Amino acid sequence: MNTYAPEEVERKWQRIWEEKGSFHVEADPKRPKYYVLEMFPYPSGRIHMGHVRNYSIGDVVARFKRMEGYNVLHPMGWDAFGMPAENAAIKHGVHPAAWTFENIDTMRVQLKRLGYSYDWRRELATCHPGYYVHEQKFFLDFLKRGLAYRKKSPQNWCETCHTVLANEQVIEGCCWRCDNKVVQKDLEQWFLRITAYADELLDDLKKLEGGWPERVLTMQRNWIGKSVGAQIDFPLERPTASGVTSITVFSTRQDTVFGATFMSLAAEHPLVAELIADSPEKDTVLAFAAKVRDMDRIVRTAEDMEKEGVFTGAYCINPVTGARMPIHVANFVLMGYGTGAVMAVPAHDQRDFEYAKKYGLPMKVVITPKDETLDVASLTEAYTDPGVLVDSGEFTGMDNEAAKERIADFLEAKDMGRRSVNYRLRDWNVSRQRYWGAPIPVIYCPKCGVVPVPESDLPVLLPREVKTRPDGRSPLPETPDFVNTTCPVCGEAARRETDTFDTFFESSWYFARYASARQTDRPFDPEEVGYWLPVDQYIGGIEHAILHLLYSRFFVKALRDDGYVAFDEPFTNLLTQGMVIKDGSKMSKSKGNVVDPDVMIKRYGADTVRLFALFAAPPEKDLDWSDTGIDGAARFLSRLWRLVRDELSGMLTAALPCEAFSDADLTALPPVFKELRRREHLLAHKAGSDIRERFQFNTAIAAAMETVNFLFANVEALRREPKGARVVSSAVATVLTVLSPMAPHICEELWEAMGHADSLAGRPWPAHDPKALLTDEVEVVIQVNGKLRGKIDVARDAARDDVERLALSEPNVARHLTGKTIRKVVVIPGKLVNVVAG
Ligand code: ANZ
Ligand code: ZN
Numbered sequence: 001m002n003t004y005a006p007e008e009v010e011r012k013w014q015r016i017w018e019e020k021g022s023f024h025v026e027a028d029p030k031r032p033k034y035y036v037l038e039m040f041p042y043p044s045g046r047i048h049m050g051h052v053r054n055y056s057i058g059d060v061v062a063r064f065k066r067m068e069g070y071n072v073l074h075p076m077g078w079d080a081f082g083m084p085a086e087n088a089a090i091k092h093g094v095h096p097a098a099w100t101f102e103n104i105d106t107m108r109v110q111l112k113r114l115g116y117s118y119d120w121r122r123e124l125a126t127c128h129p130g131y132y133v134h135e136q137k138f139f140l141d142f143l144k145r146g147l148a149y150r151k152k153s154p155q156n157w158c159e160t161c162h163t164v165l166a167n168e169q170v171i172e173g174c175c176w177r178c179d180n181k182v183v184q185k186d187l188e189q190w191f192l193r194i195t196a197y198a199d200e201l202l203d204d205l206k207k208l209e210g211g212w213p214e215r216v217l218t219m220q221r222n223w224i225g226k227s228v229g230a231q232i233d234f235p236l237e238r239p240t241a242s243g244v245t246s247i248t249v250f251s252t253r254q255d256t257v258f259g260a261t262f263m264s265l266a267a268e269h270p271l272v273a274e275l276i277a278d279s280p281e282k283d284t285v286l287a288f289a290a291k292v293r294d295m296d297r298i299v300r301t302a303e304d305m306e307k308e309g310v311f312t313g314a315y316c317i318n319p320v321t322g323a324r325m326p327i328h329v330a331n332f333v334l335m336g337y338g339t340g341a342v343m344a345v346p347a348h349d350q351r352d353f354e355y356a357k358k359y360g361l362p363m364k365v366v367i368t369p370k371d372e373t374l375d376v377a378s379l380t381e382a383y384t385d386p387g388v389l390v391d392s393g394e395f396t397g398m399d400n401e402a403a404k405e406r407i408a409d410f411l412e413a414k415d416m417g418r419r420s421v422n423y424r425l426r427d428w429n430v431s432r433q434r435y436w437g438a439p440i441p442v443i444y445c446p447k448c449g450v451v452p453v454p455e456s457d458l459p460v461l462l463p464r465e466v467k468t469r470p471d472g473r474s475p476l477p478e479t480p481d482f483v484n485t486t487c488p489v490c491g492e493a494a495r496r497e498t499d500t501f502d503t504f505f506e507s508s509w510y511f512a513r514y515a516s517a518r519q520t521d522r523p524f525d526p527e528e529v530g531y532w533l534p535v536d537q538y539i540g541g542i543e544h545a546i547l548h549l550l551y552s553r554f555f556v557k558a559l560r561d562d563g564y565v566a567f568d569e570p571f572t573n574l575l576t577q578g579m580v581i582k583d584g585s586k587m588s589k590s591k592g593n594v595v596d597p598d599v600m601i602k603r604y605g606a607d608t609v610r611l612f613a614l615f616a617a618p619p620e621k622d623l624d625w626s627d628t629g630i631d632g633a634a635r636f637l638s639r640l641w642r643l644v645r646d647e648l649s650g651m652l653t654a655a656l657p658c659e660a661f662s663d664a665d666l667t668a669l670p671p672v673f674k675e676l677r678r679r680e681h682l683l684a685h686k687a688g689s690d691i692r693e694r695f696q697f698n699t700a701i702a703a704a705m706e707t708v709n710f711l712f713a714n715v716e717a718l719r720r721e722p723k724g725a726r727v728v729s730s731a732v733a734t735v736l737t738v739l740s741p742m743a744p745h746i747c748e749e750l751w752e753a754m755g756h757a758d759s760l761a762g763r764p765w766p767a768h769d770p771k772a773l774l775t776d777e778v779e780v781v782i783q784v785n786g787k788l789r790g791k792i793d794v795a796r797d798a799a800r801d802d803v804e805r806l807a808l809s810e811p812n813v814a815r816h817l818t819g820k821t822i823r824k825v826v827v828i829p830g831k832l833v834n835v836v837a838g
Contacts, residue, residue, distance in 0.1 A: 004641040006605020010745040023117040027531040034070035039540030043103040049580040059116045063741035067765040075514040076118040080127035096436040122517040126506035132438035133459035134523035157185035189431040211573040216545045225424025230254040232417035237315040240274040250338030255403040258392040259366035260343035263327045267292035268335035279313035307355045319416040353382040435474040437500025445487035445494040508555035538571035578622040607743035608634045614697040644750040654755035655729035657737045657766035680731040681772035783834045784816045807833040
């Protein structure tokens, strides 16, 4: 008895791979490399099905590329800083470090139990000083060349998490972590000047076309948000007390400047206070501005938001028409974008249109469709399409796109404005008021100001001995041993920075660290990084489409300019896998539809869990978890086991996949052997291209299943011919080899049972013989009483009896024959079967 006991088999092979170091790799310039990486996990406690799916996909790619002859780097590590550790510390009274490392230990065991082919020697945890010391050094480099700077500005602040949040971490006005309302707070923070790379980040998206999903490229493009236009100066009717004489706007529609009839300022615009200083509307404006300031950015820019504002009492002048324009404060104008001032063109901008209607402000049409007129009184919405300029001085009659250029020239010549490019992208605020992160390596000296920690003093260690605060506030400011230090410049008493880095800092460069993960004196060994990087295939969730990927792209460019690396883009190809859903929604604790991988592994074994995760859907699509589905995967592996260990066991030899046979050998055997061989080679060919070209693991698995079914269906006939043993063994060897990236343990075990002494983990992908794919089949059509009822493929030299039998059992033909008596069957070989029935 040879029943399939997955746990035993899997532990055995995991031990063998580990002992042999099967997945350890070294750089080898003589061999082509392939770097496949899955987004590293946050050590939250246990792995979930989303991880299993992500890492199973990555493991197939890694194993497959090894089989194709590549030197494959496939590492794993831990994104180990972050807030859940602190929250757990508060809740359970454990130190964040203890919590994190315990989780890492648990999850590492879980990943090993799944048999993933990682080079575990390169494992890294970002909370390790040996890791973050290098990013503290990067920060010092960035400071030196002005890429890191400190600035006071209004920031998204979460009262519950006691920290600032990047704009990307604010979801519909709420904190991405705790879902509480985010407020605006003025704070001094450290920023990375990602905007210095805005153009390159945008332009280099072209290099990623074809390698990255189109929608991710679009999201990145929109996030960077490049707008080309002009700044235009509008003289104030009266200069302010401090001597300001004009308001500058940023507009992408300088072609409409002749239609600007009023001015809209952001509530935070520095001029507002001055403009209203002696105005009777002062209090109304102040109250309105205070209300707007607390509104969220996203809400303020939503199209359907009610447009509101107040008149400041002041006026400016349209520089090209001389018109007097009332200056308003409006809720849809943002201070962080452009100049925080907008020339309002109500006839051609929908927001301005709604605003003007509401407050009875003047409108002027300056663009009309070709050969048509537009009348202000009859406008029901802004006219925003292209057209021809009217009422626009010397530009009247011009096409509006051409007018953009001409008016920009005109403004520059008259010194009324200048061409200008604006980005939606903001500099990256990397300061977090949290404990469980990498300390920002600067010191504040009362005499010398902001002083970088000298390189020789790195790392600035995050102290372990701290008193966790029940309210979640960072204990660092109240840890005297940490805070109190001396100034590296003057030696006087000074204070350490107590903010830590945003955890996206760590995840922006970890992929390069794997190349030389144990290098202590520097972040990267240039030769190792030069060989392995960039990542050839990156795999992870679409939720990281903007943040993590943009920051990583930025880091690579910044590190390149600091001489650390010599490539421009970190990830050549990107695969974003779909979610794992159950009963129609994403698996989550709150929905109560979570399937625990451990439970499934216990019940079915790792190979079944892997196989199901790969078989149930193509990688980009959502995967619907179903009990019948995983049962099916388990049944298939048991069948495979029975086929090799029972049904065919007597005749299998240690044949290689796709062995070569002479025509004479094959023709001496019954036709089923030739057909088996055709299917074997087709499997190697189809599964290979499915994985290589499209990551279609599901169809590759389906092809293997069909071959297994064919073997089962013909077991009797195959066993009857001992002379065909080698052909059968070759086919089984191919099935095992093809399935081995997906279900590696059972394939290794059965491979060994065939008599092989080597491990499948080191074997190449089977090389099919194109000639073996040629079929000697012809299509035969079947008629019932003269009507076409079906088609079958049969061997060209099939016997008349066989053709008749196959024709009558064709499902549609059989249906048309039910209840009828067959009177006559005419077989025209290689062409037609006609059944006469009544
Ligand atoms: C006049 C105008 C006329 C505009 C028109 C549009 C249409 P994008 O493409 O997003 O860059 N704008 C500029 N700064 C703003 C701010 N701080 N808050 C809100 N809106 C602002 O859009 C640029 C356009 O958005 C600018 O062009 C400006 O309105 C507005 F028929 O100027 B426009
Ligand atoms: Zn000092």
